Amino acid sequence: MQHPTLASVFLAATLLAVPGLAQAQSQNPPAAAARTARPAYGSPLALEQARRVVAAGQARARELKVPDGVAIAVLDSRCHASLIEVQDGSSAGVAPVAQDKAYTACAFRVDTQASQKFLAGGGSGAIMLKLRDFTPIEGGKMIVSGGKLVGAVGVSGGTSAEDAEIANAAAAALN
Numbered sequence: 001m002q003h004p005t006l007a008s009v010f011l012a013a014t015l016l017a018v019p020g021l022a023q024a025q026s027q028n029p030p031a032a033a034a035r036t037a038r039p040a041y042g043s044p045l046a047l048e049q050a051r052r053v054v055a056a057g058q059a060r061a062r063e064l065k066v067p068d069g070v071a072i073a074v075l076d077s078r079c080h081a082s083l084i085e086v087q088d089g090s091s092a093g094v095a096p097v098a099q100d101k102a103y104t105a106c107a108f109r110v111d112t113q114a115s116q117k118f119l120a121g122g123g124s125g126a127i128m129l130k131l132r133d134f135t136p137i138e139g140g141k142m143i144v145s146g147g148k149l150v151g152a153v154g155v156s157g158g159t160s161a162e163d164a165e166i167a168n169a170a171a172a173a174l175n
Contacts, residue, residue, distance in 0.1 A: 038109040038110065038149075039109060039142065039144050039147060039148055039149045040147075040148055040149065041077045041078075041109075041148065041149050042077055042145065042146065042148025042149060042150045043077065043148075043150060044076030044077045044078055044080075044082075044150065044151065045074075045076055045077070045082065045143065045145075045150040045151040045174070047082060047083065049150075049151075049174055050074040050076075050082040050083040050151070051083060052173045052174065053072075053074050053083075053143060053151070053153055053170045053171065053173045053174065054072050054074060054083055054085050054170065055173070056169050056170045056172065056173035057070075057072040057153065057155060057166045057167065057169060057170030057173075058072065058085070058087070059169070060165060060166045060169035060170070061087065061155075061157075061158070061162075061166050064158065064162050064165060064166065066157060066158040066162055066166075068089055068090060068091060068157060069086070069087030069088055069089040069090035069094075069157055070086075070087055070090060070094065070098070070155055070156060070157030070158055070162075070163070070166060071084065071085070071086040071087070071090055071094040071095040071097070071098040071155070071156050071157055072084070072085050072098060072153060072154070072155050072166070072170060073095065073098040073099040073101075073102045073153065073154045073155075074102065074143075074151060074152070074153050074170075075099075075102045075103060075106045075151055075152045075153075075154075076150070076151045077106070077148075077149055077150050077151055079103055079106040079107050079152070081099065082151065084098070084099065087157070090157050091157065093156075094156040094157040095156075097135070097137075097154075097156035098139070098154040098155055098156040098157075099154055100133070100135040100140075100154065101135050101137060101139045101140030101154030101155065101156065101163075101167075102140055102152040102153055102154030103133060103135070103140075103152070103154070104133070104134050104135045104136070104140045104154075105140035105141055105142045105152035105153070105154065106142070106149070106151065106152035107133065108131075108134060109142060109149055110142075111140060111141050111142055112135060112136055112137055112138055112139060112140030112141070112154075112164075113138045113139075113140075113141075113164045115128060115134075115136035115140075116136045116137055116138050116160070118136070119136045137160060137163075138160035138161065138163055138164035138167075139154055139155040139156055139160065139163030139164055139166070139167050140152065140153070140154045140155075140167060141153050141154075141164075141167040141168060141170070141171040142171065143171045143174060144171075145174050145175070150174070152171075153167050153170045153171050154167065155167045155170065
């Protein structure tokens with residue numbers, strides 16, 4: 001009798017986890033109302049659009065009075081950095097985390113808030129911890145325009161809930 005290799009078990013678990021992520025999102029009414037399928041990639045957003053996204057995020061961060069400042073990273077639809085801004089007083093580690101959250105939203109075409117909730121459910125959700133470059137922490141949001149993913153924004157520096165609020169405001173700047 002042959003035993004499955006660790007790689008084949010991991011592959012099978014990964015294939016089961018990704019559809020499970022979509023199922024978890026559909027059980028979350030706000031996420032289900034927002035979209036039923038992952039958006040197709042569109043043309044990359046322009047630098048001026050990235051600046052509007054960052055400005056909207058900064059405005060929300062000021063409203064929330066995040067005490068130590070945040071980093072806001074904007075990626076284009078190819079998941080390449082368009083603009084990264086770090087507020088004065090922010091911790092040194094927030095910029096890379098903001099980039100990781102934005103990358104997760106862009107590359108996997110999923111908002112990280114839903115990913116964090118799915119992971120918190122345990123079971124098959126734990127497999128996400130092994131997905132390469134996947135950061136299931138609130139604060140990563142797809143930027144969708146005309147039904148297409150044109151970029152993503154990641155925020156780090158506040159609480160997870162604050163990061164998510166700032167990312168939501170930033171992503172809405174193009175609508």
